[in-house]
Amino acid sequence: MNVFGFAGWSGAGKTTLIEQLIPRLVARGLRVSLIKHAHHSFDIDKPGKDSYRHREAGATEVLIASDRRWVLMHELRGETGPTLDEQVAMLSPCDLVLVEGYKAAPIPKIEVHRPALGKPLLHPGDPHIVALAADAPLPGPLPLLDLNRPDEVAEFLCTLMENGR
Template structure:
């Protein structure tokens, strides 16, 4: 599996850009998966539901399955957070994994930058960044992609990863 990341400050548009890039890639017949790292607790379960009750009772893992999807919830219960390699190993085979977050992991990344967020560019401090997607002209030594052109962003990623 090829792995490509998205870096940028909160509010820069990483999730929106990934959401727009995915269909551009799947239209080419490629299978895409996503790993999103959250810096805060989250819960996909609902209090009172059977799976929530099982977790609250102390189950380490709960696998929910239906005729449309399945999800495995794993409670860390004090264990360390798994690294990106451990999470990649859990995924089913695919052509490309897009990663949002995991800022310190050295995988090729696209920096998503909007000056309106009021934060500096990150590429100078992160050698894994190979291009910048933005909505303004930039004077930077990396390729500049139009954040509003998801087809061009997808093409760059696929070319960079040797998938086209």
Template structure:
């Protein structure tokens, strides 16, 4: 599996880019998975549901399954936060894993940067950012891609990861 990150400040448009990028990549015949890092706690379960009650009772893992999907919830409790490498081992084989967040992990990344946000670019500080997608022309020593040109972003990722499409 190839791993490629999408990084940027909160509100920069990472999720929106991924939402458009995934169908562009799958249309090329690639099997794509995503790992997203959440800075704050989250819960995909609902209080009162059986699975929630199982976790609250102390189960370390609860798996939900139906005819269209399954989900595994693992409670960390006294364990440290999982690292990206550990999470990657839990995914089924695919061609490409897109990673949203995990800024500090040393995987090649595309930064989503919007100068109007007033936030400094990350690519100036990180050598694992191999390209930047922006809604404005910016000066950089790495490739700058138009944020709204999804085909160009997809082409860059396919080429950088040396994926066969």
């Protein structure tokens, strides 16, 4: 499976760009999955629901399934969480795994950058960043993609995959 990341400061537009890319990549016939790193405690379950009550009672894993989707929730309960490689291995086979976050991961990445945020660029310190997606011109040696043109970014990703990157 091809694994490709998107890194950038909060508010730069990573989620929006990925949301725009997925249907474009799927339309090209690719099966796409996503791993999103959350920097805080999160919960997809709702208090009062059976699954929530079972986790609160101490279950390590709760799997909820219907005829439309399924989800497996795993409580770490003090254990170390899975690495990015372990998370990728948990996914069903697909053509492309998009990764949001995991700034330090040694995977090819596009840095999403908005100069108006006033944050420094990440790419000078990360050799795995292969391009920038920005909403303004930026100097530098990396390819510059227009953050407001997701078709351009999708084309770039597909070209990288075709070239075995």
